[in-house]
Amino acid sequence: DTEVTQTPKHLVMGMTNKKSLKCEQHMGHRAMYWYKQKAKKPPELMFVYSYEKLSINESVPSRFSPECPNSSLLNLHLHALQPEDSALYLCASSQVTTGNTIYFGEGSWLTVV
Amino acid sequence: AQSVAQPEDQVNVAEGNPLTVKCTYSVSGNPYLFWYVQYPNRGLQFLLKYITGDNLVKGSYGFEAEFNKSQTSFHLKKPSALVSDSALYFCAVRDRRNTLTFGKGTMLLVSP
Numbered sequence: 001d002t003e004v005t006q007t008p009k010h011l012v013m014g015m016t017n018k019k020s021l022k023c024e025q026h027m028g029h030r031a032m033y034w035y036k037q038k039a040k041k042p043p044e045l046m047f048v049y050s051y052e053k054l055s056i057n058e059s060v061p062s063r064f065s066p067e068c069p070n071s072s073l074l075n076l077h078l079h080a081l082q083p084e085d086s087a088l089y090l091c092a093s094s095q096v097t098t099g100n101t102i103y104f105g106e107g108s109w110l111t112v113v
Numbered sequence: 114a115q116s117v118a119q120p121e122d123q124v125n126v127a128e129g130n131p132l133t134v135k136c137t138y139s140v141s142g143n144p145y146l147f148w149y150v151q152y153p154n155r156g157l158q159f160l161l162k163y164i165t166g167d168n169l170v171k172g173s174y175g176f177e178a179e180f181n182k183s184q185t186s187f188h189l190k191k192p193s194a195l196v197s198d199s200a201l202y203f204c205a206v207r208d209r210r211n212t213l214t215f216g217k218g219t220m221l222l223v224s225p
Contacts, residue, residue, distance in 0.1 A: 006156075031211070033212065040201065040218065040220070041217070041218070042203055042215035042216065042217055042218055043157070043203075043213075043215055045212050045213075048210070048212060056210060056212065090156055090157065092157075096211070098145065098207065098211050099145045099162075099164045099207060101147070101159055101162060102147075102159075102212075102213055103159060104149075104156045104157040104158070104159075105156050106155060106156040107155075107156045109154075
C-alpha cells in the first residue's frame, strides 16, 4: 500500500484564522515533505522532515508552521495567511535512502479569503 | 544544481496513436529520474523511475521511459494513447538533498 492520506481535502479560511492541515502514512517512511502547488505549476518544496526532525525549510514564511508528532504524522499549522497563499498543499513521504520513490497524497485545497 | 527541463507546454495526440512527452536533465553524477502524472484536481501519482540498470523503464498504466545518457534525456512514451491519459505530466530529478526538483510540466491532451 502506497497511501498518503491528507485532511481536510478542502479548507476555506479567513486571514485571521488558525487552522491545520494533517497528513498520515503507514508505509514506515521516515522522510515526510510538504509541497505547495499553484494551478498548472510544478510543486514547490516547503519543508522536509527526516526521522521526525526538520531537515529542510525552504525559507517559508513563519505563518506556516510544520510539526511532525511521530513517524506517521505530519501537520502544517496555518496562521494569519494571505490570499496569495491559496494553493494545493501536498504532503509526501519516502524512505530516507537516496533514490527511493516519494509518494504523494491527494492534497489539501486551501482558499484564503 | 540538478535540474530537468520539459520543452513542451502541451502535447496533442489522437487516441490510439503513440505518445511521447519529452524531458531532458542536467545533473552531476548519476541521475535519479522520475515521472509523475497529475489528473485534474488530484495529487501526483508516481509512474516510473530510473535509478540504474536497463535504459528502458516500464511503469504504471502502460507507460515507459527511455533513459539516454548521451542525449541527457528521459522521454516518457506509450505505444497507444487513451483519452483517459489526458493529464499534466511532470518529470523530476532527485537532487543532492534527496528531494524532488520538478520540470514545469507538460499537459497531454488525447483526442477521441
